[in-house]
Amino acid sequence: MSTLMPQAWAQVTAGLHADGWSVTSDDEAPTFTREAHGELRYQLQVSLTERRAGLSMLPSVGVEHQTEARLFSRFLGLAEEAEAGVCMVGRTLPDLLPTREDPPPPYGRWLGRDRATLDEAVAQVRDDIRRHAMPFLASFRTMQDVIRSASGETSRQQNDEAHLAIAWALEGQTDEALTALDRFAGQARTQPPFVAEQSWAFVRRFINHFDVSQRSTLARPSLIR
The missing domain is CATH 3.90.1150 (Aspartate Aminotransferase, domain 1)
Structure with a gap:
């Protein structure tokens, strides 16, 4: 040292x-x-x-x-x-x-x-x-301030979409949350199997935790593995 x-x-x-x-x-x-x-x-x-x-x-x-x-x-x-x-x-x-x-x-x-x-x-x-x-x-006083900044980034990675999906869901903005989760899942389809497994586990846990309806997931085929 x-x-x-x-x-x-x-x-x-x-x-x-x-x-x-x-x-x-x-x-x-x-x-x-x-x-x-x-x-x-x-x-x-x-x-x-x-x-x-x-x-x-x-x-x-x-x-x-x-x-x-x-x-x-x-x-x-x-x-x-x-x-x-x-x-x-x-x-x-x-x-x-x-x-x-x-x-x-x-x-x-x-x-x-x-x-x-x-x-x-x-x-x-x-x-x-x-x-x-x-x-x-x-400049960040509320969750909406954080969402506004994070969603304004032009080069978002998969984890950024994960954060946004959770944040929007916590704010009760289900459509925005599922759109972010949709983008997250889209990237999972091109990942190596061991990485993709963690991503799909994220999607399942998200849907279960926020009690996303089957109708909502069927409307977004990329959320169904």
Whole structure:
């Protein structure tokens, strides 16, 4: 382990705790949470990486809906603890900075070359989270805010459709939920068998949990394996 790693871990966790974040992991990518509105919870992860030039820190943030995250993990057959860190929307902190830099973060802005410069880098990380990450997170106050952002992504993956299906179902928007589930199932048909099995298990558990009527599933043939 780098001699800077213990110092970085201690400074990052202490600093973010002082800023109102609660630590939820103790590995080399410290993860933090912060309660938001209702069932929404903000998440923050700081990836610590040893490099030739020193130790870099790369923060990313996301928004989790606690019931949605729990159902997402359950429908995929994951362990209960897997729900921690399951976010519907997220960004890396470099994406939220107002201007591009050379060298790009984390190489310059969040890089500690020694003990002295690590202090400065950690302070910069905390300041950037306050100034740029928190306004992004604060824009999510309801599940509808999260859905609006997630559904607006142009390159959604299968898991994104899974999140949206659950979120819309929780909001009582059945048609939108089944449309997302339809897209999720469509991708399952082209997956290798061991992956497809998990996807179809998701579809079955979703239908059973939300008590989707047989009439609704028959109207969407892709939901029937």
